[in-house]
Amino acid sequence: MAEKKTNSDQWRQATRLVRGGTERSPFSETSEGLFLTSGYVYGSAEEAEQAFAGEVERYMYSRYGNPTVAMFEKRLALLEGAETCVSTSSGMAAVFASLASQLEAGDRVVASRALFGSCLHIIKEILPKFGVESVLVDGTDLEQWKQALSVKTKCVFLESPSNPCLEVIDIRAVSDLAHEAGALVVIDNVFATAVLQHPLELGADIVMYSATKHIDGQGRTMGGAILTNNEDFVENSLVPFFRNTGPTLSPFNAWVLLKGLETLDLRVARHSENALAVAEFLNEQEGIAKVLYPGLESHPQHALAMTQMSAGGTVVSFEVDGGKDAAFRLLNGLDMVDISNNLGDAKSLATHPATTTHQKLSAEEKQILGISDGLIRLSVGLEDAEDLKEDLDRALAKAGG
Ligand SMILES: *Cc1c(COP(=O)(O)O)cnc(C)c1O
Numbered sequence: 001m002a003e004k005k006t007n008s009d010q011w012r013q014a015t016r017l018v019r020g021g022t023e024r025s026p027f028s029e030t031s032e033g034l035f036l037t038s039g040y041v042y043g044s045a046e047e048a049e050q051a052f053a054g055e056v057e058r059y060m061y062s063r064y065g066n067p068t069v070a071m072f073e074k075r076l077a078l079l080e081g082a083e084t085c086v087s088t089s090s091g092m093a094a095v096f097a098s099l100a101s102q103l104e105a106g107d108r109v110v111a112s113r114a115l116f117g118s119c120l121h122i123i124k125e126i127l128p129k130f131g132v133e134s135v136l137v138d139g140t141d142l143e144q145w146k147q148a149l150s151v152k153t154k155c156v157f158l159e160s161p162s163n164p165c166l167e168v169i170d171i172r173a174v175s176d177l178a179h180e181a182g183a184l185v186v187i188d189n190v191f192a193t194a195v196l197q198h199p200l201e202l203g204a205d206i207v208m209y210s211a212t213k214h215i216d217g218q219g220r221t222m223g224g225a226i227l228t229n230n231e232d233f234v235e236n237s238l239v240p241f242f243r244n245t246g247p248t249l250s251p252f253n254a255w256v257l258l259k260g261l262e263t264l265d266l267r268v269a270r271h272s273e274n275a276l277a278v279a280e281f282l283n284e285q286e287g288i289a290k291v292l293y294p295g296l297e298s299h300p301q302h303a304l305a306m307t308q309m310s311a312g313g314t315v316v317s318f319e320v321d322g323g324k325d326a327a328f329r330l331l332n333g334l335d336m337v338d339i340s341n342n343l344g345d346a347k348s349l350a351t352h353p354a355t356t357t358h359q360k361l362s363a364e365e366k367q368i369l370g371i372s373d374g375l376i377r378l379s380v381g382l383e384d385a386e387d388l389k390e391d392l393d394r395a396l397a398k399a400g401g
Contacts, residue, residue: 008020008021008078013079013265017079020074020075021073021077021078023070025067032255034068035066035067035251036251037066037251038061038062039061040058062248063248068251068254072087072249072257072258075261076209076211076225079264080194082228083228083229084227084229085227086234086242087223087249088224088247088249091190091209091211091212093224094208094210094225094226094247095119095208096247097226098238099122099127100241101233101238102237105132106131108132108133108134108135109133109135110181112158112167112169113136114138114159115163115188116188116357117361123136139158140300140301142177145173145174149177149183151181152182153183154183156174156184158171159191160187161192161294163315163357163377164317164375165375166292166313166315168299168301170304171203179203184206185203185206187199189207189209190209190213190344193314193344195264195269196309196313197309197310200227205228205229205230206233207226207227207228208227211223211225211257212224212344213342216257217263217264217267218260221257223253224247226238269311270382271381273311274383275293278316278385278392281392282318282392286396286400287326291317291318292317293317294309295311295313314344315377315378316377316380317378318375319376320376320399322399323374324352324354324373326400327373327376327399329398331350331352333397334350336387337388337391339351343379346381347381347383348378349381350377350379351376351379352377354366
């Protein structure tokens with residue numbers, strides 16, 4: 001076996017993404033092996049007994065661990081600067097496991113109200129069924145966080161930038177307030193990506209991803225991940241919950257995601273460049289009421305965004321004049337950009353949040369969150385920015401009716 005001594009902790013980001021976590025099998029393959037196995041064999045009955053007693057560390061069952069899944073987890077943990085990464089079958093499985101594993105009846109959760117629809121459902125509908133109190137605040141208003149966190153709290157959950165209006169929340173300030181209230185801070189870092197924003201460095205305790213989005217980034221597989229340096233949370237909450245409830249990432253999906261990590265920094269850099277170019281273009285067009293993009297100076301939290309993130313991100317939201325009819329005319333008028341509720345893909349994807357991802361919200365909730373009938377969320381892909389602008393230009397002319 002070709003073994004090389006490496007100190008992967010000292011590698012720089014691009015190197016970690018290409019090589020981090022690689023474990024070669026006795027066949028010395030170049031590309032990471034795909035171990036499609038649910039179980040593992042023991043050399044003797046004694047070895048099995050020792051494994052179950054926790055006396056030897058080895059693979060026992062793929063619900064708990066698998067070599068391909070472990071390579072993905074190690075590589076992502078190196079990128080995030082986290083001791084532990086537990087991967088999951090989807091982003092929502094990661095959100096639910098990160099919260100449900102540590103909460104019990106009588107606990108209190110404080111969350112920002114501008115959340116991905118399913119995250120909001122967990123906080124507002126599912127957790128209260130188990131006796132957890134949930135409080136929602138305007139994430140951009142530190143006074144509201146201060147007030148909500150003046151009471152003992154178990155957990156804080158937020159997304160920054162948020163979906164779909166790209167609100168930016170001060171992660172360090174909220175983490176400080178949360179810690180004073182005794183809470184652990186969970187950040188949904190999907191929109192920012194592990195390349196542009198490092199919440200653990202900003203004071204957060206737990207970071208989670210939908211790997212379905214930029215980590216795969218090519219529309220192939222579902223996946224998720226939870227990362228943290230909090231050993232107590234890992235040992236006493238996350239691992240027992242995860243092993244016994246089974247939101248496990250499949251080895252095949254882990255392999256796709258592992259290869260996705262190799263190009264994540266290159267792709268996110270191009271996504272962000274294109275997103276800025278598209279945001280600047282949209283900002284100059286007639287018939288658009290507003291453009292929301294953290295990288296634009298006109299964004300209400302632009303300065304904060306630029307201290308937390310190394311670029312503005314991959315998603316641009318904008319509001320067309322003329323409400324739903326104009327928004328639909330624009331979407332239907334796109335020749336190249338696809339209509340899809342997914343994001344973080346190589347292909348640019350546009351969606352109408354009010355009638356799709358956030359359809360279930362009441363009219364009042366949509367209004368509070370700024371999800372108007374004219375709002376379009378554009379996940380900017382890896383195409384040539386000029387082609388994107390031309391497509392949007394044509395579609396805008398149709399939206400104008
Ligand atoms: C997509 C998404 C999720 C959920 O991830 P899945 O992989 O679809 O389960 C959670 N949070 C945000 C911000 C997302 O965009």
